[in-house]
Amino acid sequence: MEIGLTHYLVISAILFSLGLYGIITRKHAIMVLMGLELVLNAANINFIAFARYGGMNIEGHIAAIFVIILAAAEAAIALAIVLNIYQNFRHVNVDEVDNLKG
């Protein structure tokens, strides 16, 4: 079978779901962030795959680049915040950070 667009998309879909699963189920904040990275990478696979099969559309690549840049920035901020949480709570279990509710 010829490898086509759909194959990549399926990989992306699985990766996306895995990422979400990680976000939902992991306690550790950094694990949640890792899940998030999977999600973003899934999106990137889409971009690149669509770009490739949409007539080598460079826009997809640009988009992927921006996603990577922003992921980096976001990761930096998120980690800083997680560190701050660690300072305040002495742990980084997201499900235990639930004082604000209701």
Add this chain to the structure above:
Amino acid sequence: MTQDLVLPLSLLILLIPLLSFLINIFFGNKLGRISGVVGTTILGIDLGLAIAVAFTKLSSFGEIHVIQNRFEWFSLGSQKIIVGIGIDNIAAIMLIVVTLISFLVHLFSTVYMEGDRRYPKFYAYLGLFTFSMLGIVIANNFLFMYVFWELVGISSYLLIGFWYEKNSASNAGKKAFITNRIGDLGFFIGIMILFFTYGSFMFEDVFAGISSGVMPFSNPTMLTVAGICIFMGAMGKSAQFPLHVWLPDAMEGPTPVSALIHAATMVAAGVYLVAKVFAMFTADALTFIAVIGTITAFISATIALTQVDFKKVLAYSTVSQLGFMIMSLGVGGYTNGFFHLVTHAWFKAALFLAAGSVIHAMHHAMHHMHDHHTDPQDINNMGGLRKTMPWTYRTFLFVTLALSGIPLTSGFLSKDGILAGTMAYANLTGGWHWIIPILAFTAAGMTAFYMFRLTIVAFHGEHKTEIAKHTKENKLPIVLPLVILAFMSLWIFYSPNPIDASKGWFHRMIVQPKSAVPAAYQWSFLLTEEAAPAVHQTGEAAGSTEVKAENPHEVTAAGHTTGHYLNKFQEETHHFHYLAMLLSLLIAGSGIALAFAIYQYKVISADKLETRFKFLHTFSLNKWYFDELYQSTVIAGTLVVSKSLSWFDNYVVDGLVNLSSYVTRGFGYVVGIFDNYVIDGAVNLAANFTGFCGSKLRKLQTGQIQSYVVFVLLGILILLYFFI
């Protein structure tokens, strides 16, 4: 006096008592004792004017049906509310009745109410009452009638509850007012039907409309209904079965009030109303009226037999006599019915004032003896008053005779006419209608019996208590009214012939009005011989200030032997005149005789009778077995009926009234609960449900970020599949 003056003077007569009311209510406290004098004086002036007006009307303008005016009270653009005042012959007579009795009661009260804390207020209320009552008298339209009807009700309420510290008094006032309102509702519905149909409140317009054949809702039955509705007003005010229950309770009011309102005037208003609008009643409505009147007359007569409270006896007697009047009007005896109203007013007022006199004396005696527990109104505490209170006794005796229908009294004339009328009616209509004269005669007999029982027990014999022994005759202001009223009960005032009133001025002046009801819905025997023209005349004259009715004299002149009477009924009444007279004399006589036998001469022991009735087998051992048995079947039988009817009245009729009041209040309670829990509950439920939803939705906000993510993803999925 010219005709133009009649109405302004009538208006003055109407307003003068209001002045009394205003003076006494606003300045009463300053006036103090003088307020009685002021009130009496004002009423005296009023009486003078009333006499002048009435004489003018009757003597100079007797042939003019009604002197009246009409003016716009207020308007709603095209729809004008026209009202007016009018004096016809019955109004003229009523003016005198009301003002004279009111004047006498004012006078009487100066002594009787002496020392009451709210003496000025009493006079104020009397003034208000007189004003309202006069308003009813001179109204020539339903609206004014209703207006003053209500005002009479409220002043009656105030007067019955005058001693409001007593719970029974304020309860009685309330009961009277509310019971009256039930009748008033009917009255009001009747008015609405008529206004709706004929577009006017004026009697003449309504009658003209009816005689032109226009029917409410285009249905002749509705005219009957309207008539009965109007009559319901009369049932309330005139204490007709089953709305009569308030009247005995109303005796809680001061006795002069009972004399004025609950004997002579206000309770007669119902009769007056029926007389005023007599022309609009259909045959069915009249039958209804007659039946109600008969039932009332009979039932209350039987009840009066056993009462021991002085005023209660008189109260039931009043109800009974009102029944007579209503009955008379119902059978078509217009003139006699109204005649009885007038004669009854005098002697019943006299009876009540005499009762007042007795009670006043008893009170004084009790006061003298420092006794505060004995019931001063219980006839068994009296006895022998004949000696201590001679004037009271004499007048009382005389008016008792009048009430019993003994010749030479006015009561004889009027009652005899009524009884003859019932017989004529039964004869003309036949069938079960014969029950009406039978019951009427029985009631008449009982009237004589219980009145004499009262007289004998209270006045004759020995003093039954020490108190009775210490009673003294009252002062002049109390005695004088009694004498005047007793005097008024002489036959001579109404007819030169002591056994036939039909030749008197009264019967000449008070002529049965022509029925406005089309012939198809009216008793044929009530229709006058000549028909249409007079009606048209009325219709044409609708705008003018006065209406000429058909003149009886002209008819007499034009007609021949039978034409002497206006209609078949009167002719028939005349036929029965002597038979009825004979019968009634017989029955009244035996009633009196029985009373004397039992209470005066103790030929028959009342106590024993009662005991034996209760324990029949001990009766059988008695040596006067046959004798007594014979006697007791009549008397005890009557007693049984009386007792049971009394019971019936107390527990069933009154009970029904009370029950309906409980039911109403209970319903009010249920509605209250319903309102609190269902309607308001629904509102609160909506609010609580909203809050509940909020509190549940709030649970979604767990505080855990991951659950939020789950919700977001779920949300997207649900939205996706929802909108697909």
Add this chain to the structure above:
Amino acid sequence: MDLITIAFYFFGALTIVFGAVVVFSKNIMHAAFSLLFTFFGIAGLYVLLSADFLAITQIMIYIGGILVLIIFGVMLTTRITGVDVKTGKIGKMQLAIGGVLSVLIAATLIMIFTTSAWHTADSKPIESTVNEIGTALLTNYLLAFEAASMLLLIAIVGAAFIARKKH
């Protein structure tokens, strides 16, 4: 099966298997290192998709930058000296919900991806994308590019502020 196919399946498997390890692993360090392989697999897929520049960027920024950042984070927030590098117990309910939801999402996405028509066009002759990307970034995407630089500046300021100890 040609080389490309084999390569695709290799990189695809690499990506997914290690992706799964990332989210299922109990040990956070294992997860972090698995993430490295995932990223590497993705970079491989990029190559297969003729995205040479992206593949390099992926390796450089993600593996070189972000991952290192993450590992630093792990180290700073977890007591390395202790044994507690595990990520803690997770409620069964949460796992079940997460599992079901992820499967649902994957199923939905795969369903959509396999059944829908996508915008496709004949590809131009494949050459290096670096040139094109460079041109685009400085012309059509100039603003986005500059804005991203601003964003990074903000991120630096912010991250520095947050991560800084109390002064």
Add this chain to the structure above:
Amino acid sequence: MMDISDLVKSISLFKPETTLIVTFLLAMMFDMAIKKSKNIAGYIAIAGLVIAGFFLFQQTGANYKAFASLLVVDSFGQFLKFIILMSSLIIIIFSFFSDELHNAHTKLGEYYTLIIGMTFGMFLLVGSANLIMIYVAIETMSISSYVLAGYTKEVKRASEASLKYVIFGAISSGIMIYGISMLFGLTGSLNLFEINQFLAANKVATLPLLLSGLMILSGFGYKISAVPFHFWTPDVYEGAPVTITAYLSVASKAAGFAVLLRFFKTGLLDSIPGTSEAWQLLGNIDWHYVIAVLAVLTMTLGNLVALWQTNMKRLLAYSSIAHAGYLMMAVSVMNDNGVSAVLIYFFFYMLMNLGAFFVVQLVANKLNSEDIEEYNGLGYRSPVLAVCMTVFLISLTGLPPTSGFIGKLYVFSSVINSGYIWLAIVGVLNSVVSLYYYVKIIRNMYLRDVESTKSKLVFSPITIAIVLMLAIPSLLFGVYFTPIVEWANYSMNIFVGN
């Protein structure tokens, strides 16, 4: 390809944003240079905002696709940029009086700087016409706001808020970018104008379009706190400093609505001539209905849950969710009337919501609590403040004669005019529910603790003046609102190209 003339023109239209960048840098530098002044960055920020406002005003009437269609400069954007600018300005002023911030830090350089950065991000977002640009802009404002939400970083709840915010925000934008990738796959373009043209010319599969649309909506929805993307809102609003809460509730919402409307109108409008009455949207999906359902969910949830809140900030958070619902009602009608209603509403919403938060801030300064019970007897302890608060709350409820009523009037007007009677009924019933919790505050202020022995609260005249400056317009615009309506009507046309 972009030519030089386009670039020159674009740059000239980029002056407000440029000013913001310069301000950002200057603020940072001055803050580092001048150690003594605590608020120096704030003053610079104010100056910068004023200048930016001036440049923004200069753009009146401009309609241009700048930077090769990355950014659109139009009157619609200008209106919302003014809203954002004004709220930034007001928030900075509020911050001068925030004990919360001043107690936590000796210097607030980063704070003001980040506000400017966030303003910059929002400016970009309002004008973005390219999905990548939108993503970058959202991230720019988000990253600033994550930090700002946790600015009082030693405070536990602030750091918690910040964590939740960053995780939720990152995931939402992750989902959004995945949606963008799918849209890119469907249309082969990231530019809204081109997407529009592609959709007009070709038929695309409904299901992926819907899914990608919903995923993109999750990015926008989280900015405007639409259900079910709202979950961060209460927690973050409660945890963040009051000033930031207020800022998030107005400015970032404004930017969110801007991009939402622009996405639909620019990207999906079927631009057949003469269809300005109601927008025909491309792609065979009833977006009216989708947004309407979300609007109903949003306002209902916001109002119902708000009933139970006892923390003022949290209550106002739910209230702001509810208001997002009302606004979405106007969005859902998808016509110019709706846009105009959104703009009008937003202007008034800015006044009243910022006012309410400022009162919360002032009270918290004095009483150290945001608990609703602390407001007991406030009407007697500080009459002016309480009266102003009452005005804000009544305005938020939407009762005349306050400006909030005018906002609601226009929203319902647009809804009814489009025939969505049921939506209007749900809307008004919701505003009845909302009355309950707004009045609860009024009740506490006036009905509770009437004969209080507690001391009077004295506020500095300048803070009172600021509150009055928000309260009086809230009232005045309720009886004379012509200028705002005219302005909104002038601004309601979203630039859709040729």
Add this chain to the structure above:
Amino acid sequence: MLGTMNFPILTWITFLPILGILIILLVPSGKDDKGQELSKIIIRWVAVGITFMQLILAVIIYLNYNPAMAGVNDLKTFQFVEKLSWITATLPMVGNINIEYFMGIDGISVPMILLTAIICFVAVFPSFGIKKAVKGYFAMYLLLDLGMMGVFCALDFFLFYLFWELMLLPMYFLIGVWGGPRKEYAAIKFFIYTLVGSVFMLLVMIGLYHSTGSFNLLEMMNAANFRGDSIFGGINTTIRYVAFMGLFIGFAIKVPLFPFHTWLPDAHVEAPTPISVILAGVLLKMGAYGMIRIAFPIFPDAFGYFQTLIAWLGMISIVYGAFCALGQHKVGKRDFKKLIAYSSVSHMGLVILGLASMRPEGTVGAIFQMFNHGIITAMLFMIVGVIYDRAHTRGLDDFGGLAKKMPIYTGIMAVAFFAAIGLPGMSGFISEVLVFLGSFKSYPVLTIISGLSIILGAAYMLWALQKIFFGVIPEKWQGPWDPTKLIYKTDDVNGLEMVALIPLAIIVIFLGVYPNPILNLMTGSVNHFIEIMRPFVYIGGM
């Protein structure tokens, strides 16, 4: 004639309270006790002055009003018209949005303005008893006054709505701050209940605006102004029925009509005396006024459709309210105010029944009943206030025998009670009779059932009268006044209370004897109103 002058008298009478509010707010609260007392006195008399000036203006309006000009839907025959452009803005879909400052009065509003002025003036005096937060109280009081006046003057729907809603908040505060023990509940209930009603009104208002392109009420009454394709265009459409119902419910809540009445007893029971007076005296009238001014003439076809239902609701309210009042002697605490509150439900039901009849008698009667009920119920509530001030209880069981201790009071009370049960010679009688006469023509059976209220009314009123005034004075009333030992003051009414009560009593009796001064005002307008409605309504009977 003032009517032809350019003096904007309606603006003055409406906005005069603003002046009062400003003065009141500027009065310094005083430093020491003496100063505070002085400031309270000043504030009170400012309120008296302002309301008195309003009363004078109302009388001037009354004197200069020309009853020959009908108004209702005809701008030319409206009087004292002030019409200014207020809001003009272009909107894309509906063209210009035009909101006008449009005030004017006709025969339907003049009695209401008079009523408002009278009630607001007399209710100031019982307000003297307010001790806490006097400044706020009178400011709110005047604001309420402003709103009420405005409602009766406005002819622009938007303006009307503005005034309508303007009353809510002051009312909330007046009940909530100065009310009884359950004031919070009552206040919020009032607030939410009325808001529910008015939001529906808002929607219909917007719909009407979109259909006619104007907020002008008079234009809305002309079917020609509705664009054919607009939502309310056409006739007898479902949406018009729904819209009418929306308006009707909005107004019915204010009336209050069964089953929307449950806020009323609570509000009355908890409100302070003067506010009960205003609530019963003026506020309830607004519902019925709104129906006549807005709901019925704008949707005559829908009115025709629902006419019988409305008549039924009127009847149910009459009987139901009366039963509830009667039931007061058993349910819970026997509260005097609750009794009167329910009697209000009953009496206002009469208004609705009269309106539903669409007969001149019924409609004139209904409006007159609004006026009379305003005056009479105001009296009743003040009367309750008088004993409440003395006894600090309103429980009917706590009283008895007061007639002896307070004779003047009893006299005034009797007037009010008898007026309330429709005794002839009192104004209530005329209106009751007119309503029944009118409704009997259209709905004879319903009218007869409603007639039950004549009996029930007498029953509950006399029952209350008996409870309070008759019988013996309870122990706790004897001896020197001492609230702590539940010994009550038994002074008779004082001068201030007389000032409030006597004029009302005079009005009641005067209008009972000679109702023309009020009836003449409205007959022209009402007849015109009926004429407009005639093609659409059922008038029953013959």
